Each structure stands twice: as C-alpha cells, then as structure tokens.
Amino acid sequence: xxxxxxxxxxxxxxxxxxxxxxxxxxxxxxxxxxxxxxxxxxxxxxxxxxxxxxxxxxxxxxxxxxxxxxxxxxxxxxxxxxxxxxxxxxxxxxxxxxxxxxxxxxxxxxxxxxxxxxxxxxxxxxxxxxxxxxxxxxxxxxxxxxxxxxxxxxxxxxxxxxxxxxxxxxxxxxxxxxxxxxxxxxxxxxxxxxxxxxxxxxx
Numbered sequence: 589x590x591x592x593x594x595x596x597x598x599x600x601x602x603x604x605x606x607x608x609x610x611x612x613x614x615x616x617x618x619x620x621x622x623x624x625x626x627x628x629x630x631x632x633x634x635x636x637x638x639x640x641x642x643x644x645x646x647x648x649x650x651x652x653x654x655x656x657x658x659x660x661x662x663x664x665x666x667x668x669x670x671x672x673x674x675x676x677x678x679x680x681x682x683x684x685x686x687x688x689x690x691x692x693x694x695x696x697x698x699x700x701x702x703x704x705x706x707x708x709x710x711x712x713x714x715x716x717x718x719x720x721x722x723x724x725x726x727x728x729x730x731x732x733x734x735x736x737x738x739x740x741x742x743x744x745x746x747x748x749x750x751x752x753x754x755x756x757x758x759x760x761x762x763x764x765x766x767x768x769x770x771x772x773x774x775x776x777x778x779x780x781x782x783x784x785x786x787x788x789x790x791x
Contacts, residue, residue, distance in 0.1 A: 620734035621746040622725055623753040628717065631760050633767045637713045640769040644706050651702060655695040662688050705771070712771035720764045721756070728755045 628634050666688055669681055677685065729737040732752060740746065740753070 615735065617736050618732075618734045619746075619750055620725075620729040620732055620737045620752045621740050621743060621750045622737055622756055623740040623751065624721075625741060626753060627721065627757055627760065628714070631717065631757060631764075633717060633761075633764050634713075637767050637769050641706070641710060641713065644709060644769070648699070648702050648706055652699050655699065659688070659692055659695060662691075708771040708774075709769050713767050713769055716767040717760075717764065721760060724756055724759050724763065725752075728752050728759065 666681075666685060669684070670677055673681060725737050729752060734752075737752075740751070
C-alpha cells in the first residue's frame with residue numbers, strides 16, 4: 589500500500605505542469621530531526637516528574653481503596669437488611685440507606701477531584717517541558733543550518749546525520765533540570781458584580 593501511494597505521488601509530480609518562469613524557486617530544505625518521544629522519556633526533569641506522578645497515582649489508588657472497602661461492606665450489610673425486611677425497610681433502615689448514599693456520593697466526589705488534580709499535574713508537566721523545548725529545538729536547528737525541524741515520529745526514515753536529539757536533550761537538561769508536578773490552582777469563577785439584579789422572569 590505504501591509503495592502504491594509513493595507511485596501515485598511520483599506520477600502526480602512528474603505529470604504536473606511546468607511552473608511559470610516568474611515563480612521564485614524555493615531553496616533546498618535542510619531538515620533536522622528530533623525524537624520528542626525519547627526526550628520526554630529521558631530528560632532529567634521528565635524522569636523525576638514521572639516518578640513523582642507515579643507516586644500521585646498510587647496515592648489516588650490507595651484513597652479509592654480506603655474509601656471503597658468500607659462502603660462495599662456497608663452495601664452488603666444494607667442489602668442483607670433490606671432482604672430481611674422483605675423490601676419494606678423501617679425508618680431506621682431508611683436512614684441508614686440515605687446515610688450510605690451520601691457517603692458514597694462524597695467518596696466519589698473526593699476521588700474524582702483527586703483524579704482531576706493528577707491529570708492537571710500531568711498536563712502541567714508537559715506544558716513546562718514543551719514551553720522550554722520549542723525554543724531549544726529552533727536554536728539548535730538554526731545553528732546546524734536547518735531550515736525545517738520535524739518530529740522523528742512523523743517521518744518514515746531519516747539519516748542519523750539529520751538528528752539533533754542528543755544536542756536538544758543536553759541543552760534541555762541544562763536549562764530545565766526540574767519541573768513542578770503540582771499544577772496551579774484553578775481560578776475561581778468570577779463573582780457577580782455588586783448590585784446586579786437577576787433578569788425578571790418572563791410572563
């Protein structure tokens with residue numbers, strides 16, 4: 589399938605009409621290749637952040653277990669009680685059921701909030717690295733005389749001489765030895781302006 593695609597592209601190129609004489613020819617591209625997957629895996633800040641984020645995930649799992657096990661035990665107890673009451677629980681059992689539902693909802697909210705925080709932390713780590721990585725790639729590519737930098741994952745093949753990954757990785761480790769693994773707190777929603785009145789309901 590790939591060979592057919594290349595053949596089709598070649599046929600199109602060779603069949604294309606000759607460009608007008610006044611069109612300015614583009615310079616020959618000099619391409620630099622960066623293995624971003626390797627950088628995000630092997631950079632010093634990345635390794636340290638990965639370890640800390642794994643610890644956060646483990647804490648999240650421990651939280652889910654500590655909250656879930658008592659609820660599971662209580663759910664089984666309630667099911668036994670409801671069965672014994674033949675589907676008509678008395679006031680005390682109804683109170684137990686409501687209390688259980690409230691505890692279950694609170695546990696779900698707590699776990700969900702913690703999970704969202706971990707996801708924000710992951711995104712924040714990548715943002716810090718990506719913000720510093722872009723200018724480094726540009727600088728090194730220009731120093732090597734490249735007119736274009738591409739990700740290794742987006743190329744079918746590249747000669748080893750076109751890679752600048754080692755230089756990028758070394759510079760990134762020097763400029764960004766560590767990152768924060770705690771995302772900034774989300775901004776609270778804006779409060780309504782003082783004296784603002786709700787719009788009257790339509791009649």
